[in-house]
Structures are given as C-alpha cells and as structure tokens.
C-alpha cells in the first residue's frame with residue numbers, strides 16, 4: 176500500500192475505496208448526471224435515472240474513482256447503443272491488436288482467448304478469421320448479435336467470478352483474457368479479478384486498455400468522467416489493485432486512442448518479469464504528481480474555468496444569431512452538457528453516425544440526435560465537437576464545412592475555435 180496522497184488536516188469529504196477499503200478523498204462533484212448512453216425516446220424509464228457524479232482519489236492505493244454506482248442493468252441494457260466499430264480509427268486499432276495477439280500470445284498450440292465486453296465483435300472477428308478458439312462475453316444483446324452475425328462466439332452475460340468458473344469448466348483455461356474500455360467501467364472489479372485469476376492459464380496474460388488518468392489530468396479532459404468511467408486507471412493504482420488477487424502488472428503500453436489510453440498487461444505474480452516500461456511509467460506518474468491532492472485541486476479549477484468559458488461562448492454566439500450544432504453524440508457529451516447546463520436552446524441538435532442513437536434524445540440534456548448526413552442541410556456556423564478524440568477523421572470527412580467558413584469549437588484542454 177502507498178500513502179502519500181497529501182490530504183492531512185483536510186476537512187474534505189471522504190468515502191470508502193472500492194478497491195482497497197481505504198479512505199477516498201473527494202475532489203470534484205459534477206452534480207446529478209444521467210446514464211451516459213441512455214439515448215432515449217419520450218417515455219423511456221431509463222431517461223429519468225440520475226446519480227451524483229462525485230470523484231475522489233484513495234489515500235491508500237491512489238485509485239481515482241467515483242462515489243456512487245449506477246445499476247449495471249441500467250447502463251448495459253440489451254439495446255445499449257454504443258458500437259465499438261463506429262470509427263475507422265478504432266476498427267484499425269482493434270484489427271492491429273488482434274493481429275499482434277495472434278503473432279505473440281496466441282501463437283502456441285490450440286490457443287484460447289476470452290474477451291470481456293466484446294460488443295459488436297470488432298476485435299474478435301479478426302481472431303475468428305484466423306480460426307482461433309475464442310469467446311466474447313458481453314451483456315449487450317443487440318451488439319452481441321452483430322458480432323454473432325460475423326461468426327464471432329459471444330455469451331450474452333456479465334463477466335464475473337461465476338461466469339469465469341463456468342467458462343473454465345466448459346472450455347478450459349484462457350491463454351489471453353482481453354478487454355478494452357470495460358474494466359474501468361466496473362465498480363465491482365473484485366469479482367472480475369477473481370474471475371480472471373480463476374480463468375487464466377498458469378502462464379496466460381490478462382490485457383486491458385482504458386483511458387489513462389495521466390492524459391486526462393494533462394489535457395483537462397473532464398468529459399472522460401461519466402457513469403461508465405467509474406475508475407480512472409494509472410499504473411500505480413492498477414499495480415496495487417491486481418496485487419490483491421495474486422496478479423502482477425508486467426507491462427504497460429501507451430496508446431493514442433480515446434484521447435490517451437494505456438494497455439496494462441497482467442500475469443500471475445512471479446511468472447513474468449515486469450518490463451522496464453512499468454518502472455518508467457510509475458516514475459513518470461510520480462513526476463506528474465498523480466498521487467497528490469494538489470494536482471486534483473488544480474484540475475478542479477480548470478474544469479470550472481472550461482464550463483465558464485464554454486457557456487459564455489455559446490451564449491455569445493446565440494446572441495449574434497449564429498447556429499451551433501453538436502458533432503458526435505458521445506458518452507462524454509453527457510457530462511459536458513449536463514454539468515455545463517447546455518440544452519437544445521444553445522445546441523439544437525447533435526449529428527452522429529450511429530443508427531442506434533439517431534432519432535433519440537441525448538441523456539439529461541434532451542438534445543436530439545440526427546444523422547451525420549443532416550450536418551450539411553444546411554451547414555451550421557459552428558460545430559461543437561463532442562467526439563474530439565476522432566477530430567482528425569471527422570474534420571477530414573467534413574472538410575467542406577471548414578472550406579465554406581464553418582468553425583469547430585473544442586473545449587479541451589481549453590475552450591478554442593478552429
């Protein structure tokens with residue numbers, strides 16, 4: 176355990192750590208927030224759910240985490256609308272991950288890989304194409320049906336200890352357990368890690384990638400905080416977390432996707448030698464002050480300033496008679512719109528390429544979601560880019576908008592217009 180979160184003599188709010196049982200010190204309260212992927216139609220019950228988005232850092236294990244948990248059945252419903260293959264960038268990313276796994280960890284005789292949160296099968300379809308034994312586990316039925324239509328094997332279920340036990344009994348141990356943008360979503364991470372420890376072969380690896388705390392702090396990307404990002408992982412907190420389950424962090428790799436992520440590789444303790452990358456990232460986190468409360472106090476000030484600047488800009492543009500439209504009905508946009516109080520009066524609609532989101536209303540804010548094609552009918556004066564992690568792909572696709580004088584509004588690391 177570590178204990179250098181400098182919060183002595185503080186009267187700040189605290190709550191118990193979901194990972195180590197220590198004391199978490201609160202550093203931001205975004206107020207009541209909706210389920211970030213609850214794109215709704217009038218009358219949908221899920222639209223009314225609210226929880227308090229309160230964030231803190233554990234004094235003992237340094238895990239950054241939320242205080243309140245949303246019911247998992249409300250978040251990951253059978254019709255959960257997010258599609259992992261919704262951008263060319265992510266399709267390419269997961270294809271590369273699969274090819275790399277096939278060439279390395281899955282190169283032995285009759286390998287077996289399990290993916291937690293396989294969604295529409297964007298990663299596993301390459302694995303299936305290579306004829307390698309695999310199983311996706313995901314509770315989102317509609318997304319799993321897309322995967323199954325491509326020949327990917329999926330169990331429609333929540334992964335936890337009991338699921339892991341039944342998979343092991345039926346199919347044997349896994350050489351690789353892989354998961355992208357899922358593990359940090361799961362408050363009940365203890366049963367996940369017990370399941371991993373049960374399912375993993377003696378020399379197997381558990382690899383998971385998630386948004387990286389270091390990038391979020393460095394870029395002030397506060398919109399990465401929403402119901403699904405219950406934890407914000409860093410090497411230090413992940414190392415402490417997995418150690419409780421007889422596992423060891425043996426490698427880390429920084430990834431440029433989703434505004435900055437890290438892939439953590441975990442093995443049974445003592446089986447693999449940790450790579451120098453682990454030591455290097457831990458050292459960098461110390462230099463960045465990721466375990467220090469002062470870092471989060473400064474981050475909190477930047478969040479408040481972004482809200483002020485963004486709302487001021489949108490109100491000024493409205494007063495000038497300019498039209499601003501949202502681009503990318505992301506989960507991240509739920510925090511921006513609801514924390515900043517941005518509704519259809521400031522942003523009348525948001526364009527998004529996901530059919531499952533179109534024709535629905537954005538969680539909390541009620542901003543309608545329209546198709547990407549409607550962006551040009553007619554072009555607005557400004558586009559508020561909620562999907563800033565896909566800026567390159569979107570700006571290339573919408574070059575004509577810029578050529579005709581349209582401007583993009585971005586709000587991280589600060590509010591700016593390009």
Ligand code: SAM
Nearest residue numbers: 251259292294312313314315333334355356357
């Ligand atoms: N892996 C994809 C990616 O990186 O784009 C999908 C990520 S999506 C944000 C999270 C996915 O995790 C959803 O498809 C959700 O249904 C799934 N999920 C949530 N809790 C889960 C659990 N306990 N076991 C398996 N999948 C889970």
Ligand code: TMP
Nearest residue numbers: 261262503504505527528529562565569
């Ligand atoms: P993400 O940030 O969670 O990956 O979500 C990106 C959202 O942006 C998703 O709803 C799809 C949408 N999107 C578009 O509408 N057009 C695009 O060109 C891209 C890349 C994404």
Ligand code: ZN
Nearest residue numbers: 192195233236
């Ligand atoms: Zn802790």
